[in-house]
Amino acid sequence: MINNVYFADTCWFSHVKTVYQLSLNRIFYTALLLMLSFSVLVGQTTVTERFVQVSGIITDELMKPVQGVAVISRKLHRATASERTGIYSITSTPGDTIFFRALGFKRYHTIIPPSYTERRCLVDIILEPDTIPIAEVTILPWKNYSEFIKDMTKERPVDPVIENMNENIASIYVAVTNQTGVRASPEAGFRYAMEQNFTSMATRNQFPINNLLNPVAWAKFFSEVKKGLLKNQSPTKPTPVKIKKKKNKPSKK
Numbered sequence: 382m383i384n385n386v387y388f389a390d391t392c393w394f395s396h397v398k399t400v401y402q403l404s405l406n407r408i409f410y411t412a413l414l415l416m417l418s419f420s421v422l423v424g425q426t427t428v429t430e431r432f433v434q435v436s437g438i439i440t441d442e443l444m445k446p447v448q449g450v451a452v453i454s455r456k457l458h459r460a461t462a463s464e465r466t467g468i469y470s471i472t473s474t475p476g477d478t479i480f481f482r483a484l485g486f487k488r489y490h491t492i493i494p495p496s497y498t499e500r501r502c503l504v505d506i507i508l509e510p511d512t513i514p515i516a517e518v519t520i521l522p523w524k525n526y527s528e529f530i531k532d533m534t535k536e537r538p539v540d541p542v543i544e545n546m547n548e549n550i551a552s553i554y555v556a557v558t559n560q561t562g563v564r565a566s567p568e569a570g571f572r573y574a575m576e577q578n579f580t581s582m583a584t585r586n587q588f589p590i591n592n593l594l595n596p597v598a599w600a601k602f603f604s605e606v607k608k609g610l611l612k613n614q615s616p617t618k619p620t621p622v623k624i625k626k627k628k629n630k631p632s633k634k
Contacts, residue, residue, distance in 0.1 A: 390451070391472055392630075418501070421612060428570040430474060431474060431475060432472055432473070432474055432500075433472070433473050433474060433475060433477075433493060433497060433500065433501065433502050434470065434471075434472060434473075434500065434501050434502070435470070435472075435473045435479060435493065435502045435504055435505055436468070436469060436470040436471075436501070436502075436503060436504075437466075437468075437469060437470055437504040437505040437506060438467045438469075438505050438506075439463045439467045439469060439481065439483075439505075439506045439507075439508060440467055440505075440506070440507055440508070440574055441507070441508055441509075441510065441551075442508075442509065442510065443505065444466075444507075446465070446466050446467025447463060447467055447486070448463060448464065448465045448466075448467065448483065449462055449463060449483065449484075450467075450469065450481055450483040450486075450506075450508070451480075451481070451482045451528070452469050452471050452479060452481055453477070453479065453480040454471055454472070454473050454477055454478075454479055455470065455477060455478040455480065456473070456476070456477040456478070457474065457477065458474065459471060459472060462491075468480050473493055473502075474493070474495060475493050475494060475495045475496065475497045475498075476492075476494070476495035477493045477628075478490055478491070478492050478493075479491050479492075479493070479504075481506055481508065483508060485510060485511060485512060486508035486509060486510055486511050487508065487509045487510075487511040489506055489508060491504055491506075509521070524545065557628055577591065
């Protein structure tokens with residue numbers, strides 16, 4: 382009697398266990414089927430992203446266009462720069478943040494509203510100057526004023542090129558001053574410049590003057606030759622020119 386009761390209890394327990402396992406398996410497979418269906422539906426739905434063309438003019442406080450302003454889209458990771466007239470244009474999306482950066486101006490940013498439905502957006506920007514005034518700073522290669530005086534008053538060797546140049550200038554000055562009837566003075570330079578100016582005005586749109594065919598120039602040349610123009614002269618000790626004086630003829634009474 383006891384054995385029959387034990388056998389009946391065992392059979393009932395095993396039956397309950399089997400039913401419980403079947404219900405768990407059914408729930409598991411049902412959940413797995415729902416997850417697969419959801420993933421398929423999500424994969425089939427395509428989200429179309431809307432783009433907005435943002436453009437405008439960037440100016441300063443005086444309404445002058447600012448060139449070379451960096452325009453950066455944070456969401457699309459794109460960038461552009463404003464033109465010489467201050468005009469810019471960049472592609473963006475609703476909900477995007479656009480930054481404006483320029484040297485000497487404060488940073489500025491604008492946000493495209495997420496609910497924006499238009500294809501174009503006009504945004505004009507006025508940048509504020511970002512300058513910091515500082516005191517004047519004088520930079521010298523000396524530590525103090527005494528070192529500056531010491532360095533400036535120190536004797537330095539003369540450059541051979543400069544020394545040779547000074548000697549050439551001195552020799553030219555001596556040669557010019559030793560010529561007869563010529564003085565190195567501002568008046569002589571001004572006179573020469575005025576003569577050149579007059580000659581250029583007189584021969585405008587014409588051939589320059591050729592003294593080879595000028596009888597007055599030849600007469601002056603022969604007169605100077607008679608006075609000793611072609612004689613050898615020392616550059617340091619000019620020899621005086623002997624001028625023949627005409628003798629006055631006695632008047633007939």
